[in-house]
Amino acid sequence: MPHDQESPLARLRRGHEELVLGLLRTHGPLSRGELGRLTGLSRTTLYDIVAVLVDSGAVVAAPPAGTERRRGRPVETLSLHPGAGQAIGIDFARRAVHVAAVNVAHEVIGSASAPHTEGLGWQERVDLAGRLVGGLAGGTLRLGALSGVGVGVVGPVNGAAATPPGGSPARDDGAPLRHGDLSVLLRKRFGVPVLLDNNTRLAALAEATWGAAAGVQDVLYLRLSHGVGGGLVVGGALHRGAHGLSGEFGHITAEPGGRRCSCGKDGCLETVASIGAVLDAHPGSDDLGAFLAALPGDPGARRVLAEAGARVGTVLAAVCNAIGPDVTVLGGELADAGPALFAPVERALSAHLMPVSRPRIDLRPASLGEAGGALGAIALVLHESPLLTRYPAPDPVEGT
Incomplete structure (x- = not known):
């Protein structure tokens, strides 16, 4: 069911699930007691949410090391399942495509790049991105586990046309491809929501998150x-x-x-x-x-x-x-x-x-080199970087 058709109770529950997942992404493994203090949820609600996340495979529970065990029931720690979800970042530069992927634990699975001729059409560029993504992690990337695709493009992202440098349009009717059209192409390719933004601005986000200006x-x-x-x-x-x-x-x-x-x-x-x-x-x-x-x-x-x-x-x-x-x-x-x-x-x-x-x-x-824009695009999907706390979401585009 689309999010805007959910009942108030379902939206509240989903919000609680996202809160728990967000804390595990930010803090790493936590006990139920620690999650309770951080979320402010009641014990009954938290345990119910955690049980659903564990059953779905999004979260894994592990007992503490033997040296940490005390009298009574061992205190389990909860952490994100590295294989439970993945995010892809794609940077459509002027004459190259750069891709990167991370798992839900924010571990970089791989990155790749390929040059192309100036003015290459958008369908061909999307196909190139698909081949690069398919080769990540030795071809073991599970596209069915993707949670989203972040995309960097040249120029402003405000609904303007996204014609490749050189003026080669991708639409059959000869009209310039718009960002919404590009999003549709990518969604057809990967089957998940797509977020677009300016690629150099995303490279700035990456350098300030993981790169030369981290922190x-x-x-x-x-x-x-x-x-x-x-x-x-x-x-x-x-x-x-x-x-x-x-x-x-x-x-x-x-x-x-x-x-x-x-x-x-x-x-x-x-x-x-x-x-x-x-x-x-x-x-x-x-x-x-x-x-x-x-x-x-x-x-x-x-x-x-x-x-x-x-x-x-x-x-x-x-x-x-x-x-x-x-x-x-x-x-x-x-x-x-x-x-x-x-x-x-x-x-x-x-x-x-x-x-x-x-x-x-x-x-x-x-x-971060050529991977900077793609890594910044991943941050749009993860929504975890503190650098995005006051950053408005990119303009909604059709097909997402």
Whole structure:
């Protein structure tokens, strides 16, 4: 029965079950007595809820170790069954698909990535994601145990069209695919609810949950890839913005009167600090790997990267002056350049920050790599990260 058709008693019971499961996810194994103190439920209600969860296989009960046993009945501990549910995260980047999966105990089962040509249609990209997911954990992932799929996509998530870069629509009638249509494709593939959000904002969530800025209350994240974008963690919560537009740092003007950006403005940061912009500025370069490998012996390549880094640092300084983050995280494939990029970024940051803020600069490389967006998408499904406590759910889409 759909949730909106449940009786009040059934909704209350489901809420109690979710409360118990949430506490086990957050705290790990707990006794019934500990659960009772944390939930505030009566002993009779709690024991009834626990019995149902154990019978369904969602929770397992284990006796304490022999050294912990005392007189009387042994005190069992309750924990989540690792195989009782799984969540998948998919990051549909501009030219690649990244996937990751975790079990209900928040253990990462596996991750995988595959590049694709620019403008690949959405059905083909969904099929690619399905093949990648099928190969996780040596092909042992049980799709029937999935509790949901979190999805990251390029650009704002507010009901706008989700046309792949290059303009290749996926619908048979030639119309651009919308987020609701993408959700339907994914639901048909995996058979579970789908939640969508901006992929770079999800990467920010992942870095602040498990990565370079884990545990930090105020984080600015910027990803330099084929596109440029990011995310903000403010006061310990991921910030989405009123219309899902937070984190569009790639469309802050970095070069007034500069090149026309795909967004329709001129001189955006993306026109000078994306992978394509950097390669265009270095004659003869059409491959990022070769460009990065040439850096030590190519002054021209280092100069191009220094100019891009200066633009990045200037934009970051403007955002830092407004937000005041504890940590700034720089990720994306271009960040693999290391000191050749980070040094000019930090110089520009220092030059443009308020003097009182300069000693507090904490610029860190992202640590989760290509899996960041997919791991952040998983957090949408789990709803467990404290970073999501004040974060509105992504816009509902048809088919979920």
